[in-house]
Structures are given as C-alpha cells and as structure tokens.
Amino acid sequence: MGPISLAVWPGLSLPNQVVHDRGHLPWQNLAVPWNAAFSMQPRSLECLLDDVAFALRKGLGPTDLVPMLERILSLAPRGSEASYFGQLQLAELIVSTQPFRAASLARSVGVKNSSDRAWGIFGLAMTVMGHYRVAVKAFRLAMQLAPGHAGHLHNLGHVLDVGLGHSRSAVKYLELAHGNEPTVREIASSLAHAVARSGQRARALEILQRRVGMSHSVASTTVDEWLARVPACSGGTRTT
Numbered sequence: 001m002g003p004i005s006l007a008v009w010p011g012l013s014l015p016n017q018v019v020h021d022r023g024h025l026p027w028q029n030l031a032v033p034w035n036a037a038f039s040m041q042p043r044s045l046e047c048l049l050d051d052v053a054f055a056l057r058k059g060l061g062p063t064d065l066v067p068m069l070e071r072i073l074s075l076a077p078r079g080s081e082a083s084y085f086g087q088l089q090l091a092e093l094i095v096s097t098q099p100f101r102a103a104s105l106a107r108s109v110g111v112k113n114s115s116d117r118a119w120g121i122f123g124l125a126m127t128v129m130g131h132y133r134v135a136v137k138a139f140r141l142a143m144q145l146a147p148g149h150a151g152h153l154h155n156l157g158h159v160l161d162v163g164l165g166h167s168r169s170a171v172k173y174l175e176l177a178h179g180n181e182p183t184v185r186e187i188a189s190s191l192a193h194a195v196a197r198s199g200q201r202a203r204a205l206e207i208l209q210r211r212v213g214m215s216h217s218v219a220s221t222t223v224d225e226w227l228a229r230v231p232a233c234s235g236g237t238r239t240t
Contacts, residue, residue: 044075045072045075045076045082048068048071048072048075049072049082049085051068052065052068052069052072052086052089055068056089062093062094065089065093066090066093066094069086069089069090069093070090072085072086073086073087073090079112084109084112084113084115087105087106087108087109088105088106088109088115088117088118088121090102090105091103091105091106091118091121091125092121095121095124095125095128096128099124099125099126099128099129100125100129102121102122102124102125103122103125103126103129106118106119106121106122106125107122110122110141114145115145116141116142116143116144116145116146116149116152117142119138119139119141119142119145120138120139120142120149120151120152120155122138123135123136123137123138123139123142123152123155123156123159124155126138127155127159127163130163132159132163132164133164135155135159135163136156136159136160136164139152139155139156139159140156143156148176148180150176150177150180150181150184150187151177153173153174153176153177153180154173154174154177154181154186154187154190156170156173157170157171157172157173157174157177157190157191157194158170158174158190158194160173160194161174161190161193161194161197162193165197167193167194167195167197167198168194168198170194171191171194171195171198174187174190174191174194175191177190177191178191178211182211185211185212185213188207188208188211188212189208189212191207191211192204192205192207192208192211192212192223193226195207196223196226196227197226197227201223201227204219204223204226205219205220205223208222208223
C-alpha cells in the first residue's frame with residue numbers, strides 16, 4: 001500500500017476539525033467590510049488578519065484564503081503571533097496538496113512555539129508523504145502538549161493501524177478518541193477498522209452498527225473488505 005491519501009482515508013482529522021480553536025483567534029473585531037479583501041489597494045497586516053478571521057468564520061476555501069495568508073506571511077514580523085497564525089492556517093489548508101511545504105511551515109512553529117496544532121499538522125503532512133514513523137512521533141508530541149485531544153489521538157491511532165499495521169496498539173488511542181468524541185463517525189469507523197484488524201470481528205460489527213449507523217449487511221461487507229486488504233506494513237496485529 002502506498003501513502004495514505006486524505007481523500008481515501010477521510011478519517012484523518014485536521015487539528016481544528018474535532019476540537020475547534022478558531023474561537024481563540026486574536027483578531028475578532030472586523031475593522032473592514034469583507035469586499036475590501038478584493039480591493040486592489042495595499043492591505044495592512046491588521047486588515048488582512050481581520051479578513052482572514054472573517055473568511056474562516058464564513059467557511060471560505062483555499063482559493064480565497066491562500067493569497068491572503070501568503071500576504072500575511074510577507075508582512076508579519078518573523079516570530080510574531082501573526083506570523084505563527086499565518087503559517088499554521090496556510091499549512092492546514094495545503095497539507096493534502098503541498099505536504100512538504102505544509103510540514104516546513106508547521107515544524108517551524110512547533111519548534112519555536114510548542115504548539116500541539118503545529119505538530120498535529122506536521123504529522124498529517126508526514127502521513128500524506130508516507131513517512132508514517134515520523135508522523136507517529138509528531139502526533140505523540142502533539143498529545144504531550146494537548147493530552148486528551150481527540151484529533152491527535154485519532155490520527156495517531158489511525159496511522160499506527162493503517163500506515164504501520166500496528167492495529168492492536170492503535171486500538172487504545174482510538175478508544176480514547178472515541179470516548180472523547182463519541183458522536184464523530186469518522187473516529188468510530190477508524191476504531192472499528194483497528195478492532196477488526198486486531199481479530200475482533202464481532203466487536204467491529206457492533207461499533208459500525210451502533211456508532212456509525214450501518215446496517216448489519218453493510219457492516220459485514222465493510223469488515224470483510226477491510227480484512228481482505230494487505231496493510232501498509234506486514235504484520236497487521238503487531239504491538240508497540
């Protein structure tokens with residue numbers, strides 16, 4: 001199996017997807033209307049930060065956000081809060097399409113600022129590039145900084161299971177993630193996958209039916225398909 005794709009394995013969680021921290025943006029007071037973001041006039045750093053905060057609230061995508069974030073990085077003093085903000089937001093947006101650059105941006109913040117989010121994004125970038133062992137180390141660093149964060153627990157367990165074939169080791173992290181976010185179906189599905197690969201087919205079926213909402217027949221077919229696959233590394237039930 002090649003590198004895990006975020007499209008193929010949508011269970012991987014961006015740090016903001018499970019535990020949202022956008023409410024902590026330092027730029028909440030919108031000083032300018034949104035249409036000013038499209039003005040040809042030079043934008044000040046403060047206005048750009050306001051524009052990005054607004055765009056995030058509105059759920060706008062990379063087409064709108066990436067140019068503004070690139071501009072923030074060109075204006076913000078190196079090592080400033082604005083610079084860290086721009087680096088992490090940009091890294092998160094491009095992690096599936098430009099994982100090498102995303103890793104560089106996130107690692108820079110993680111090393112200098114002890115940011116669990118930075119290490120989480122770095123781990124995702126390493127996962128996309130197929131560097132699963134490095135990804136595991138990054139997710140463990142993120143967990144040290146934010147114990148109990150469901151997104152980091154989920155990603156660590158998912159990469160241990162799917163990327164390295166350490167399904168039994170993965171179960172404990174995925175159980176913790178599921179316990180913290182019991183209504184997130186992606187986490188429940190990842191737990192069921194690791195449980196199935198660990199030899200507990202009946203329990204995997206139960207999780208898929210009760211937590212993911214599958215019928216018995218669909219859950220049974222899904223588990224059979226999972227068990228028929230060859231993990232990225234041989235020895236799908238190894239422990240670490």
